[in-house]
Amino acid sequence: MPELPEVEVVRGDLQRFVVGRTIRDVHVLHPRAVRRHAGGPADFAAALSGGRLTEANRRGKYLWLPFSDNLALLAHLGMSGQLRAWPLGQPAAPHLRVRFTFGDGGPELHFVDQRTFGGLSVTRLGAGAIPEPITHIAQDPLDPAFDPATFRRALRRRRTGIKRALLDQSLVSGVGNIYADEALWRSELHYARPTETLTRAQVDRLVAALRIVLVAALAERGTSFDSLYVDVNGMSGHFDRSLQVYGQAGRPCARCGTPIARDRFMNRSSYYCPRCQRRPRRARW
């Protein structure tokens, strides 16, 4: 469950599903799921057992559940991770990696992850109650503290293309391949536009586009092409119906009718309108 809207859907669900509950047992079924936890699987389980989860927080694509003043369960869903409410007695999913039981005897929390790019760890909370491993992650466009001027200055200092910058989680977080392409289309900017040549108005427009796209996707509970991307209850979101460019190669641009193009770029696909999003003379990627 990758980008900001999908992760925010999970955060909201976890707020209702696990906050206030006390963990009884933790079973790590696949050690790779806790590879970022310094002490290994046994230490991970021991650290969480008996802990009462107090909040469900998010920055960008990271989630964390504090269970004391300075400790939290930190999660990144990678490409295929899910956090699922699992009724007692229901057969486990094929890619169950970590299982949490609770003192109240209610439904379990399952971390399911087909490709195992995601992971869980127990971390200390540092300045601003942000988990220490993600202090380098920038604020995301839906964070009330997100400052467009800071983002604009960070962009100007970079010597790279705008899409590469949008995907760099230390400049702005929560944006992945889908929402980068969607926001660039809305802003009429080509992915290879050099960041240092963007005007103030263009950056402001891009930030506005990011917010519009992310909020709209959240309202549809995210984008889900298949059952890999689901909420805590296994339900898909429907923003795929509203995508303007991502995955739309050959279909007409909603603004000008030109067929949407697809380029290979950064080892992944970029979708854009070749007419609305002109390649800059000095492209940079």
Add this chain to the structure above:
DNA sequence: CTATGAACCTGACAGC
């Protein structure tokens, strides 16, 4: 500093 490609994984799908 910036850019690239590979690595980490599993599974779905198209084409032969």
Add this chain to the structure above:
DNA sequence: TGCTGTCAGGTTCATA
């Protein structure tokens, strides 16, 4: 039925 190659909402590391 297989086999091969391609593709997938991410991050990180080594190499130019």
